[in-house]
Amino acid sequence: MATVLLIDDEIIFHRMIEHALRPLGHMVYTELTGTQGLEAANILKPDVIITDLNLPDISGYEVTRRLRRDPAFAHTPIMVLTSQAGLQDKLASFESGADDHITKPFEPEELVARMTVLLRRMEVIRHALPSGEGAVPTKMAKMIAVHSLRGGIGTSTLAVNLAIALRSLWNTPTLLIDLVLMAGQVALLLNMPLKRTWADLAGIDPLEMDTEALHSIIENHKSGLSFIAAPTFPTEAEMLSDETLNVSLKLLRPHYDYLIADLPHDFSEVALIALEMADVILLVLAPELSSLRAAAAALDTYTKLNYPPEKIKLVLNNVFPKHGLPRDRIEQALKKPVTLSLPYSPDILVQSINLGKPILYHSPDEPISVLLEDFAFFMSTEEHKKIRPEKPTQAWKRVYDRFMEARKAKEKQSQR
Numbered sequence: 001m002a003t004v005l006l007i008d009d010e011i012i013f014h015r016m017i018e019h020a021l022r023p024l025g026h027m028v029y030t031e032l033t034g035t036q037g038l039e040a041a042n043i044l045k046p047d048v049i050i051t052d053l054n055l056p057d058i059s060g061y062e063v064t065r066r067l068r069r070d071p072a073f074a075h076t077p078i079m080v081l082t083s084q085a086g087l088q089d090k091l092a093s094f095e096s097g098a099d100d101h102i103t104k105p106f107e108p109e110e111l112v113a114r115m116t117v118l119l120r121r122m123e124v125i126r127h128a129l130p131s132g133e134g135a136v137p138t139k140m141a142k143m144i145a146v147h148s149l150r151g152g153i154g155t156s157t158l159a160v161n162l163a164i165a166l167r168s169l170w171n172t173p174t175l176l177i178d179l180v181l182m183a184g185q186v187a188l189l190l191n192m193p194l195k196r197t198w199a200d201l202a203g204i205d206p207l208e209m210d211t212e213a214l215h216s217i218i219e220n221h222k223s224g225l226s227f228i229a230a231p232t233f234p235t236e237a238e239m240l241s242d243e244t245l246n247v248s249l250k251l252l253r254p255h256y257d258y259l260i261a262d263l264p265h266d267f268s269e270v271a272l273i274a275l276e277m278a279d280v281i282l283l284v285l286a287p288e289l290s291s292l293r294a295a296a297a298a299l300d301t302y303t304k305l306n307y308p309p310e311k312i313k314l315v316l317n318n319v320f321p322k323h324g325l326p327r328d329r330i331e332q333a334l335k336k337p338v339t340l341s342l343p344y345s346p347d348i349l350v351q352s353i354n355l356g357k358p359i360l361y362h363s364p365d366e367p368i369s370v371l372l373e374d375f376a377f378f379m380s381t382e383e384h385k386k387i388r389p390e391k392p393t394q395a396w397k398r399v400y401d402r403f404m405e406a407r408k409a410k411e412k413q414s415q416r
Helices: 011-024 034-044 060-069 087-096 108-128 155-170 211-215 242-255 269-277 289-304 327-334 346-355 367-379 382-386 394-415
Strands: 003-007 027-031 048-052 078-082 100-103 142-147 174-178 226-228 258-262 280-285 312-317 338-342
Touching: 003 011, 003 034, 011 027, 011 108, 027 034, 034 048, 034 060, 048 060, 048 108, 060 078, 060 087, 078 087, 078 108, 087 100, 087 269, 100 108, 142 155, 142 269, 155 174, 155 258, 155 280, 155 346, 155 367, 155 394, 174 242, 211 242, 242 258, 242 269, 280 289, 289 312, 289 327, 312 327, 327 338, 338 367, 367 394
Parallel strands: 003 027, 003 048, 048 078, 078 100, 142 258, 142 280, 174 226, 174 258, 280 312, 312 338
Antiparallel strands: none
């Protein structure tokens, strides 16, 4: 049976939950504060963690966030108990990384039922992980989420080409997922037919999801990139539950080195699931006022969600030739540096979109392709960047040659 860690400063709830769970064979350990709970979690490695929201030292939200930052608790079911029943309170629980939210007072039978569901889901995930004996893997895909609150500024194009660049650099499993469920364009940008999409998972209970079902909707581009397409019609997207997507992403990550997610232009539950899981968020904006305001709103929301500042990188896409807001003004307004500035390149990009020919695959020598390829190297894992591949790809050789040329030029300049 399960080992359960309960973090709550009200002893009455200790007794209530113990009386509900121990007759079923579960081992229940209790702590009174968030700090003590975190220490106990590291020692016990419980199967389920139940935390109250209002603790004497730190909140249950903070307990949940700290646990989720530790890979050892990436998949551990976490339940938040609170007397707050509002929608915003529930969303805050889920945004912090909790799997469930229960309002006090509650019936013990309800808690037992919900915990049983979480344990069953955990078993599904454990058995699907490629680490043997159901162990949580130490290696997970680096997940990059491409996001913007304003459409039409190249987020999907960036996601597609970044994914192809990462696959071309390292020749390792790379998955591009289209989470713009109402109107995704990833398949179109790759010129691939819509044979299978996320919609094909709509009839599967999330608790019965497995890698076999997921592999059935994964398509492969001739570049070697794997991808999952968005549904063909919005009505199909509505049939897909957020829980299905949540479980699917957790099952997919151990099978790839890189996972790139093209997100909807909002903070819907789908977007929040991916943003929370992501190692890096690429926030895309154009050099105009409405896009700047949208970027400011996104950054403010990321802050409220307690995402670390280093997780967010700004990408400036110059979608028109002149009269755009200067880069330094944008950085000053957003109080954040631009990590990547893409040049105005309408001809090649429009042709690439209309023909479904990603520039990183069909035109790697174009200036914008060079920029994106170097950026993909910058976004790669430290493990990849530090070690020369045993069999370097052509993409890796191009990046290396450019790096050596730049270093020689810098050395010459310093000698003058």
